[in-house]
Amino acid sequence: MTSPPDPLTNRSRTIRYHSPEEDKTKLFIWTGLEQLRALADGRTPPPPISSHIGLEFVSVADGDVVMTAQPDESHYNPIGSVHGGFFATLLDSVCGCAVHSTLPAGVGYTSLEIKVSFLRPITAETGPVTAHGWVTRRGKSAAFAEADIRDSEGRVLATASSTCLLIHPDPAR
DSSP: OOOOOOTTTOOOOOOOOOOOOSOHHHHTSSOHHHHHHHHHTTSSOOOTHHHHHTOEEEEEETTEEEEEEOOOGGGBOTTSSBOHHHHHHHHHHHHHHHHHTTOOTTOEEEEEEEEEEEOSOOOGGGOOEEEEEEEEEEOSSEEEEEEEEEOTTOOEEEEEEEEEEEEOOOTTO
8 A cells, every 4th residue: 555645745736727819810900020010018918838848938929939838847858857748839839930920921830840859957056048039941831949048147958949830721712
């Protein structure tokens, strides 16, 4: 018979978020840069994924986005470090948002692929991490971005490269 978990280590986390806009057409009346700036300055509620990893915007520019996230024990894998999904989610977010910032009104995107290189572990003791994503090339149907995650000392913890599919409005609609 196993004993119950120690109350000092039995923690919980409450996730609060706004439901995403159901009318997707409202999301595309602004350029990508306008959409991200509205998120960054609080005029638009953040996407639900943000609450899971403590994701916040630091800066948004054309083709360049910086965000922070707060790792904690709720992100741990079985070996006591932050799960790779935390890294991948953060890197996918900054790569995608960097691409998003270059889009004209009415154009969307989705991640086609992302390659992540894990260079150093992250734990709750790492503290806030900063992710920087930038577009390396944008074409008519695809865009390419790179990103890194750094700790407060500036050490690179992970890097990524990503390809995003650009989704243009259907002219038949």
